[in-house]
Amino acid sequence: MPTTDRQLTDVDRVVLTRVMDLIIPSTGDFPGAGGLGLAERLERASMRYGRLRSGLLTVLDAMSLDIASRIEGGFAALDEERQIAAIASVESDLPIQFSEFVELVYETYYTDSRVYEHIGWADRPPQPEGFDLKPWDPTILEKIRNREPFWREVS
Amino acid sequence: MNETSTSDQEEQTVIAPQIATEGQLASDVADILIVGAGASGAAVAWRLTQAGFSVVCLEQGRWFNPGFYPTTKQNWEILGRHEWNWDPNKRGNPEDYPVNDSESDITPLMFAAVGGSTIHWTAHTPRFHPSDFRVKTLDGVADDWPLTYDDLDPYYDMNDMMMGCSGINGDPAVPPRSPRPMPPIPLGEDGEHMAAAFDRLGWHWWPSDNYVNSVPYKGRDACNYCGPVGFGCTRKAKSSTDVNYWPEAIRLGAVIKTHARVSEITIGTDGRATGANYLDRAGNIHHQAARSVVMAGNGIGTPRLLLMSKSDAHPDGLLNSSGLVGKNLMFHPYAMTTGFIPDLSETWKGPMGNILMSQEFYETDPRRDFVRGYAYQLNRGSGPLFTALGGAHQPVKWGAGHHEDFAERFGHAITLAGIGEDLPEEHNTVTLDEQLTDSSGLPAPKINYTLSENSHRMMDHSIKSATTVLQEAGATRIMANPLLRGGGWHLMGTARMGDDPERSVVDKWCQAHDADNVFIVDGSVFVTAGAVNPTPTLQAIALRAADYIAHERDDLKG
Ligand SMILES: Cc1cc2nc3c(=O)[nH]c(=O)nc-3n(C[C@H](O)[C@H](O)[C@H](O)COP(=O)(O)OP(=O)(O)OC[C@H]3O[C@@H](n4cnc5c(N)ncnc54)[C@H](O)[C@@H]3O)c2cc1C
Ligand code: SF4
Numbered sequence: 001m002p003t004t005d006r007q008l009t010d011v012d013r014v015v016l017t018r019v020m021d022l023i024i025p026s027t028g029d030f031p032g033a034g035g036l037g038l039a040e041r042l043e044r045a046s047m048r049y050g051r052l053r054s055g056l057l058t059v060l061d062a063m064s065l066d067i068a069s070r071i072e073g074g075f076a077a078l079d080e081e082r083q084i085a086a087i088a089s090v091e092s093d094l095p096i097q098f099s100e101f102v103e104l105v106y107e108t109y110y111t112d113s114r115v116y117e118h119i120g121w122a123d124r125p126p127q128p129e130g131f132d133l134k135p136w137d138p139t140i141l142e143k144i145r146n147r148e149p150f151w152r153e154v155s
Numbered sequence: 156m157n158e159t160s161t162s163d164q165e166e167q168t169v170i171a172p173q174i175a176t177e178g179q180l181a182s183d184v185a186d187i188l189i190v191g192a193g194a195s196g197a198a199v200a201w202r203l204t205q206a207g208f209s210v211v212c213l214e215q216g217r218w219f220n221p222g223f224y225p226t227t228k229q230n231w232e233i234l235g236r237h238e239w240n241w242d243p244n245k246r247g248n249p250e251d252y253p254v255n256d257s258e259s260d261i262t263p264l265m266f267a268a269v270g271g272s273t274i275h276w277t278a279h280t281p282r283f284h285p286s287d288f289r290v291k292t293l294d295g296v297a298d299d300w301p302l303t304y305d306d307l308d309p310y311y312d313m314n315d316m317m318m319g320c321s322g323i324n325g326d327p328a329v330p331p332r333s334p335r336p337m338p339p340i341p342l343g344e345d346g347e348h349m350a351a352a353f354d355r356l357g358w359h360w361w362p363s364d365n366y367v368n369s370v371p372y373k374g375r376d377a378c379n380y381c382g383p384v385g386f387g388c389t390r391k392a393k394s395s396t397d398v399n400y401w402p403e404a405i406r407l408g409a410v411i412k413t414h415a416r417v418s419e420i421t422i423g424t425d426g427r428a429t430g431a432n433y434l435d436r437a438g439n440i441h442h443q444a445a446r447s448v449v450m451a452g453n454g455i456g457t458p459r460l461l462l463m464s465k466s467d468a469h470p471d472g473l474l475n476s477s478g479l480v481g482k483n484l485m486f487h488p489y490a491m492t493t494g495f496i497p498d499l500s501e502t503w504k505g506p507m508g509n510i511l512m513s514q515e516f517y518e519t520d521p522r523r524d525f526v527r528g529y530a531y532q533l534n535r536g537s538g539p540l541f542t543a544l545g546g547a548h549q550p551v552k553w554g555a556g557h558h559e560d561f562a563e564r565f566g567h568a569i570t571l572a573g574i575g576e577d578l579p580e581e582h583n584t585v586t587l588d589e590q591l592t593d594s595s596g597l598p599a600p601k602i603n604y605t606l607s608e609n610s611h612r613m614m615d616h617s618i619k620s621a622t623t624v625l626q627e628a629g630a631t632r633i634m635a636n637p638l639l640r641g642g643g644w645h646l647m648g649t650a651r652m653g654d655d656p657e658r659s660v661v662d663k664w665c666q667a668h669d670a671d672n673v674f675i676v677d678g679s680v681f682v683t684a685g686a687v688n689p690t691p692t693l694q695a696i697a698l699r700a701a702d703y704i705a706h707e708r709d710d711l712k713g
Contacts, residue, residue, distance in 0.1 A: 023553040025557060045233075084554060102553055103236075103544060107232075107233055109543075110232075111229075111230055111232060111539075116539065119539060119561075119562075119565060120566075123229075124229070125226060125228050126226040126381035126382050127224075127381050127389045129379070130380050130381040131380045131382065131504040132380065133340075133341045133343045134342075134347070135341055136338060136340075136342070137341075138323075140342065140347055141325065144327070144354065144359065144361065145327075147327040149327045149330075150327055150328060150359075151285070151286070151327075151518075152286040153285070154285045154286055154288070154289045154292070154303075154304075
């Protein structure tokens with residue numbers, strides 16, 4: 001098992017970027033998670049949370065041990081279909097670590113300002129602005145108010 | 156992207172200015188020693204200081220400054236996943252104790268601080284029904300309570316005023332009651348849409364009662380509908396006991412010692428409590444002497460402490476002559492049914508869990524294949540990260556189809572959270588773990604809990620009915636989770652009340668059968684669980700116990 005203080009190699013980083021692009025692919029002109037250059041941030045975030053760090057390292061190790069990767073000279077040398085198959089096999093062999101890794105990819109992607117803009121989410125914390133809500137309208141109770149009380153009496 | 160180091164622990168410890176002092180006790184011996192500064196402990200502290208008792212509270216957590224809660228931070232969703240996670244095992248703050256939940260179907264959730272779990276709660280605050288206190292008589296299951304709805308009614312009202320309740324009278328599902336101090340929180344477009352679907356089906360719904368300010372109340376702001384609720388409210392619009400009961404109690408002379416972890420209730424040769432031993436942050440042991448001990452550590456913390464307080468005289472733990480300390484643990488099982496409704500957008504706007512509730516299926520109906528019933532609490536959608544991670548359901552799929560899956564969910568989700576009445580069973584327990592310890596080296600609690608067949612059938616029914624409502628509301632996709640594992644918000648039953656000392660731990664005034672100067676006032680004393688969130692009920696019970704002490708136990712005043 002990898003130790004959580006192990007550092008990523010340059011090869012790991014290339015693989016990570018590619019895997020991130022396959023986890024969250026590009027859509028239209030908008031790049032995928034790898035193409036947005038989020039690998040470095042993901043790596044930093046993983047340092048903070050040991051559980052996610054071990055998910056990251058386990059998945060990267062499993063990728064490099066994948067049989068097809070080894071025959072072809074590394075994950076990057078595989079075609080897209082076989083890269084996806086390699087990821088899917090890690091998912092089925094190591095479901096817990098894989099889901100921790102996906103969690104880390106989602107944490108990085110879905111807290112990025114460019115992604116916020118792309119999906120229509122205001123790039124600000126919930127406070128202090130909050131949101132508006134349509135004011136309370138008592139007429140909405142018209143029907144239910146007229147229902148006979150139906151709570152169960154006890155003597 | 157702002158990567159604020161996350162909980163900024165020291166910064167958050169700053170005490171809110173209006174409660175800058177934790178006070179000094181006039182004498183070394185307190186009249187009342189309260190263990191735990193959460194929902195129930197705070198209510199008792201206020202009521203008893205008001206009645207002239209000297210009160211000291213030992214709390215393992217600290218004060219938090221609401222100004223620094225995650226919702227003020229750009230990375231609030233990440234904080235909610237880690238430093239502010241509802242699960243103490245994932246959060247791992249030194250003041251939390253870990254919980255061994257490996258043999259439990261449900262993970263218990265709680266928070267350690269002044270305010271206790273009300274720092275995290277969503278403040279959805281319905282009352283029990285009169286029938287909830289009489290399930291043996293009405294349905295032949297479990298046991299009746301030794302008190303009634305009418306006994307609690309004035310204390311529910313008192314608590315609603317202190318905590319600040321928003322809501323409206325006229326609900327046909329519950330008995331008539333006095334008005335709430337604030338009008339309801341608006342339903343929003345999503346809530347109105349769902350209310351119309353319930354109306355078309357002829358099924359009950361009513362705007363939720365909330366301890367969330369719909370208008371400014373007692374110096375606290377109104378809610379500005381920012382959404383998350385469950386990670387502390389920086390406006391103090393959501394009520395938590397650090398911003399209502401505690402400032403009042405401290406003003407009246409109560410003392411809170413924070414970072415004070417109680418390791419043992421001490422007992423004299425006469426079998427009565429003499430106070431408690433506690434550890435400070437540095438691990439030093441202290442003793443707080445008291446004429447009476449009030450336990451308010453919640454449905455897991457209280458039995459844990461009673462079991463830790465074993466001695467030669469009490470080899471099975473304190474107050475445990477019935478053998479029921481730690482037994483009959485009840486959670487409310489939650490079945491989550493989420494619909495994605497294209498006609499709705501931006502369902503993240505508004506307090507997440509506080510829209511409306513339906514009690515159509517609350518009472519026993521002999522035509523169904525389960526006894527007792529359940530309620531629905533409607534939850535909104537959430538921010539981008541929580542949406543992608545799926546909430547109660549599978550995460551958004553990775554790879555091809557990712558963006559389509561995300562778009563279908565984001566801003567369109569409404570969840571019907573089916574909350575079921577879990578009946579007490581002695582094999583569902585809190586015990587002490589033999590290996591796991593907290594940061595002070597004290598044994599962690601271990602939970603053994605299996606959901607009953609009755610509850611499984613109830614939850615299945617709740618998914619079917621929720622599906623009907625969501626389809627009526629125009630959902631094009633529905634996801635269901637028949638049992639939310641991470642849904643152990645409500646901790647009940649582990650030191651139940653009753654008239655018979657062989658079948659209960661405390662009496663109807665929360666006074667221990669085994670020691671007349673020890674009281675338990677948290678959810679541990681629940682005989683049954685009802686099918687609504689428990690906190691108004693447990694606070695009403697705590698206030699009633701405090702009034703009993705004030706009126707009947709003058710001997711506890713120094
Ligand atoms: C995320 C979340 C959402 C919730 N939402 C709702 C809701 O909408 N409606 C509702 O009714 N309820 C809700 N609840 C439940 C509600 O918070 C609890 O029912 C309520 O807070 C219980 O009150 P209590 O006084 O029993 O315990 P708590 O509020 O949990 O307080 C117990 C306190 O005791 C302290 N303590 C324990 N042991 C020791 C010890 N040995 N020494 C010193 N201190 C100790 C703890 O640190 C803690 O601060 C929610 C809970 C959570 C976690
Ligand atoms: S939605 Fe309202 S109550 Fe909830 S955190 Fe935001 S302001 Fe506070």
